[in-house]
Amino acid sequence: xxxxxxxxKSHGPLKVLRGIDLDVYSSExxxxxxxxGAGKTTLLNMLSTLDRPDTGSxxxxxxxxGRMRAKEQAEFRNAHIGFVFQFxxxxxxxxxxxxxxxxxxxxxxxxxxxxxxxxxxxxxLGLGARLEHLPSAMSGGEQQRVAVARAMINKPRIxxxxxxxxxxxxxxxxxxxxxxxxxxxxxxxALVLVTHNDQLASRADRTITLRDGLxxx
Numbered sequence: 001x002x003x004x005x006x007x008x009k010s011h012g013p014l015k016v017l018r019g020i021d022l023d024v025y026s027s028e029x030x031x032x033x034x035x036x037g038a039g040k041t042t043l044l045n046m047l048s049t050l051d052r053p054d055t056g057s058x059x060x061x062x063x064x065x066g067r068m069r070a071k072e073q074a075e076f077r078n079a080h081i082g083f084v085f086q087f088x089x090x091x092x093x094x095x096x097x098x099x100x101x102x103x104x105x106x107x108x109x110x111x112x113x114x115x116x117x118x119x120x121x122x123x124x125l126g127l128g129a130r131l132e133h134l135p136s137a138m139s140g141g142e143q144q145r146v147a148v149a150r151a152m153i154n155k156p157r158i159x160x161x162x163x164x165x166x167x168x169x170x171x172x173x174x175x176x177x178x179x180x181x182x183x184x185x186x187x188x189x190a191l192v193l194v195t196h197n198d199q200l201a202s203r204a205d206r207t208i209t210l211r212d213g214l215x216x217x
Contacts, residue, residue, distance in 0.1 A: 001026045001190065002158060007046050007056035009039075009213075016042045017053070018213035024158065029184060029191040031201040034210035040194045041162055043210065047192060048081055048160045049073045060157075078107050082151030082189070086163040088143045090135045090150075096122060096142075097131040100149040107154055114153075121149040125179065141172030148179060158190045159183075165197055173197065 002024035009017040016039045024030060032040050045051035049065055058066030065076055090099045097118045104114035122131055125145045135143050151159050165173035177200050184191055201207050209217035
């Protein structure tokens, strides 16, 4: 589904990625592991079109998306990709349901349809009683479930998650991991996860180990 070839990326004199080849198949879960500074988040940003490689290509079902114009990439991400970040990245002034429905509104869905989809997603994630709560009134685990609902709202083909449980206690982290794999089983969405959590990495279909900007295992 997603193909990356010879990805290289530098930040000033520092070469972060040194020629990465990677394929992501439909419905699979890939964990990306390695020491801090190995290039994991940079690789995730390249694969998801949040950033551009210096050299190399990223293609989605044969369409090269890595070199699209910024507006085209934004539309592509909205239609096909979901994101879950370590620190939630929720809008603090918006309620849970308003946060979850944002990608649907950006994608052009009518407000009523977007609200209905967001309510269904949040209820499915056990947040039916929290729809009108602000993030500040929710626990870290609840906020992260709102972020998952937001990621799923447009039925993406791939979800990219950068340390999705890194800011959670062990019980909340385990619950989030179960949730992500349950969503994969129900929806067929592929997951690409950057993680330092050995338990999460061990559940993936494949584990990619990065070191010094190279895949070493």
